[in-house]
Amino acid sequence: MSTAKRIYMDHAATTYTHREVLQEMLPFFTDYYGNPSSIHQFGREVKKNIDIARERVAKAIGALPEEIYFTAGGSEADNWAIKGSAYANRKKGNHIITSVIEHHAVLHTCEYLEKEGFEVTYLPVDRFGMVSVEDVRNAITDKTILITLMYANNEIGTIQPIEEIGRLAKEKGIYFHTDAVQAVGSVKIDVKQQNIDMLSLSAHKFYGPKGIGALYVRKGVKLISFLHGGAQERGRRAGTENVPGIVGLGKAIELASGKLDESVARITGLRDKLVQGVMENIPYTRLNGHPEKRLANNASFCFEYIEGESLLLNLDLKGVAGSSGSACTSGSLDPSHVLLAIGLPHEIAHGSLRLSLGEINTEADVDYVLQILPEIVDKLRQMSPLYEKVKG
Amino acid sequence: MYSEKVMEHFSNPRNVGELENADGVGEVGNAHCGDIMKIYLKVENDVIVDVRFKTFGCGAAIATSSIATEMIKGKTIDEALQLTNKAVVEALDGLPAPKVHCSVLAEEAVKAAIEDYKNKQSKK
Ligand SMILES: Cc1ncc(COP(=O)(O)O)c(C=O)c1O
Numbered sequence: 001m002s003t004a005k006r007i008y009m010d011h012a013a014t015t016y017t018h019r020e021v022l023q024e025m026l027p028f029f030t031d032y033y034g035n036p037s038s039i040h041q042f043g044r045e046v047k048k049n050i051d052i053a054r055e056r057v058a059k060a061i062g063a064l065p066e067e068i069y070f071t072a073g074g075s076e077a078d079n080w081a082i083k084g085s086a087y088a089n090r091k092k093g094n095h096i097i098t099s100v101i102e103h104h105a106v107l108h109t110c111e112y113l114e115k116e117g118f119e120v121t122y123l124p125v126d127r128f129g130m131v132s133v134e135d136v137r138n139a140i141t142d143k144t145i146l147i148t149l150m151y152a153n154n155e156i157g158t159i160q161p162i163e164e165i166g167r168l169a170k171e172k173g174i175y176f177h178t179d180a181v182q183a184v185g186s187v188k189i190d191v192k193q194q195n196i197d198m199l200s201l202s203a204h205k206f207y208g209p210k211g212i213g214a215l216y217v218r219k220g221v222k223l224i225s226f227l228h229g230g231a232q233e234r235g236r237r238a239g240t241e242n243v244p245g246i247v248g249l250g251k252a253i254e255l256a257s258g259k260l261d262e263s264v265a266r267i268t269g270l271r272d273k274l275v276q277g278v279m280e281n282i283p284y285t286r287l288n289g290h291p292e293k294r295l296a297n298n299a300s301f302c303f304e305y306i307e308g309e310s311l312l313l314n315l316d317l318k319g320v321a322g323s324s325g326s327a328c329t330s331g332s333l334d335p336s337h338v339l340l341a342i343g344l345p346h347e348i349a350h351g352s353l354r355l356s357l358g359e360i361n362t363e364a365d366v367d368y369v370l371q372i373l374p375e376i377v378d379k380l381r382q383m384s385p386l387y388e389k390v391k392g
Numbered sequence: 393m394y395s396e397k398v399m400e401h402f403s404n405p406r407n408v409g410e411l412e413n414a415d416g417v418g419e420v421g422n423a424h425c426g427d428i429m430k431i432y433l434k435v436e437n438d439v440i441v442d443v444r445f446k447t448f449g450c451g452a453a454i455a456t457s458s459i460a461t462e463m464i465k466g467k468t469i470d471e472a473l474q475l476t477n478k479a480v481v482e483a484l485d486g487l488p489a490p491k492v493h494c495s496v497l498a499e500e501a502v503k504a505a506i507e508d509y510k511n512k513q514s515k516k
Contacts, residue, residue, distance in 0.1 A: 347423030
């Protein structure tokens with residue numbers, strides 16, 4: 001069944017690539033194709049543009065250009081930061097601190113390291129998805145070599161107290177890595193002021209292409225190389241560069257930081273209208289995540305007595321794209337680890353819906369969702385044997 | 393990922409609701425795992441003359457409940473007991489592998505409702 005309406009509210013999953021970004025990338029497929037490692041003009045002109053992209057990324061997060069390493073996305077940056085610093089500092093200790101709500105790129109990497117003899121503390125979060133700085137402090141031992149905590153959560157949008165954790169890590173002389181994949185482009189970041197030693201980012205979350213990202217590594221941080229081979233990325237990440245991707249990342253991050261305040265203000269307005277409309281018109285509904293300290297674009301709900309996948313399918317039939325942390329959509333038997341970590345019982349976590357807004361969304365889109373969502377939720381509740389008991 | 397048949401049953405589920413004074417009611421699954429199916433039967437002279445369902449669950453759970461109710465309506469109790477999850481999957485033109493358990497649940501819900509009917513009969 002096709003539908004005329006196409007409303008995309010899944011920007012936390014990925015975004016489209018801005019036309020302006022694409023325009024900047026295109027010549028690097030056809031006209032400027034030299035290998036940036038080559039010394040001839042074909043190589044040099046490409047190398048120059050990689051340097052420009054590196055400067056743009058550095059500027060956006062308050063780093064130095066030589067502290068930026070391009071990767072094939074957020075997952076690689078997370079893997080590299082965690083494994084690379086763990087192996088490089090094994091003589092100092094074997095203890096890593098993280099949280100239970102990290103993205104799988106961090107969680108599964110930590111689980112892998114546990115098999116390799118590292119010890120990992122998975123800190124709990126409160127009902128809003130916040131890690132407590134005191135918990136971090138108490139978890140530190142003389143064997144702790146790394147704290148890795150996400151900047152902002154991809155499912156519920158909660159933003160962590162990064163600056164406080166950075167200060168603590170610095171005071172204790174422990175490396176601090178943050179997965180800022182969801183935060184870059186939505187939050188003002190300054191790695192120096194916030195004492196961040198390593199930071200992961202990924203272009204496809206801020207209107208850049210997929211499969212390209214970066215790891216910021218503060219000068220002096222000990223990290224083993226992840227990909228061995230040629231001397232690219234100052235010998236730390238081998239492989240001929242994804243030049244169009246790098247150029248696209250540079251342009252996308254420049255555009256995103258240039259209009260950050262304006263874009264956050266507009267999207268926050270839309271998000272608040274959406275959240276308020278949903279909470280006022282649909283009973284037995286919860287807002288997941290922190291009421292204030294959350295990403296501007298994130299609206300995450302749980303609707304009791306119904307299941308998330310059937311909700312998503314119904315929304316899709318009406319042209320609206322969202323996502324859910326229900327078991328059926330997570331591909332496992334359990335609903336999302338993040339929703340369980342904030343204390344939701346399984347049956348409520350199954351009924352989650354995440355709508356993540358973006359630049360293309362308008363008031364009219366929000367109005368449309370507010371018009372169709374109550375009907376859909378009600379239709380599913382009328383079908384639900386759990387709801388009978390409530391209605392009495 | 394779902395067949396057209398699944399989506400058709402999901403968008404227009406048949407026999408949704410409850411039956412007052414049902415002759416047999418079966419409920420299987422649990423909220424913890426994310427699916428519950430409840431089936432209500434009306435039986436006359438050993439024939440299922442009416443059936444309704446209520447389901448909490450994903451798209452496949454709703455579609456399998458819907459088609460299972462269609463497949464047993466008008467059948468005798470013995471015929472309905474022959475319903476298999478495989479037949480449910482085939483009638484829906486297939487289900488993605490992780491969703492096959494929904495068809496098992498549908499078979500179990502039908503069997504639970506029939507069992508309840510039989511228990512009630514023997515107590516009469
Ligand atoms: C918080 C977080 N970390 C890491 C990733 C992985 O990034 P990528 O898809 O670029 O590998 C994502 C994207 O889904 C994310 O949201």
